[in-house]
Amino acid sequence: MDTLKNVTLEDIQASFSLLREMKKTFATRGWFPATSGNLSIRVRPGLEIFAITSSGKDKSMDTPEDFLIIDVQGKPLTTTALKPSAETLIHTAVYESIPDCEAVFHVHTVPNNLISELYGDEGEVIFKGQELIKAFDLWEQDASISIPIVENFADIPKLAAEIKKSLKFEVPGVLIRNHGIYVWGDSDFSAKRHLEAFEFLFNYHIRLLSIQRKV
């Protein structure tokens, strides 16, 4: 608990209220079906202390038990009956791999699941020729982005290790096959922007394929 001396109650409350707002925004979009999804943010820049959603909660509900504080091993830093997300090790793997990462968001949507299945055998999906690619700070003409896709191992340490191996510094997201997407950013704002851009690209692609009657 000594680690917690580096943060104030205000820091913790601010991170909970930020996650609460983000959770509400995503829930309104239907991005947390059937208790799925989890969110985390760094409580203060430079510290390995994170606020994360509690496991198994209905993320469309607002309760006093929605968040807790963990360290970079995923261990709760306060005495609590709450359990951190079952997928906490994925969050900590991303924070450990991406030094300026401040927020990690995970949602299950039909479009991200469909894309992960359609391109799962290839291990990546590539998008190009889309204005929204600029949301990833890729500004050159004909920029493209390749999003890694990993298999959905039930064993979370194994899944976290696979994600760690596949993630690319310049691409702020990884798809898990028939599961969902993990995205991150150097602020909660940029992680949200990345998530919205990925979901836009997935939706567009699925709709285009169905108009072209390819799926």
Ligand SMILES: CSCCC(=O)C(=O)COP(=O)(O)O
């Ligand atoms: C029915 S959701 C299955 C677990 C999952 O994939 C998820 O995103 C939610 O897990 P958590 O422990 O964070 O509630």
Ligand SMILES: [Zn+2]
């Ligand atoms: Zn999940």
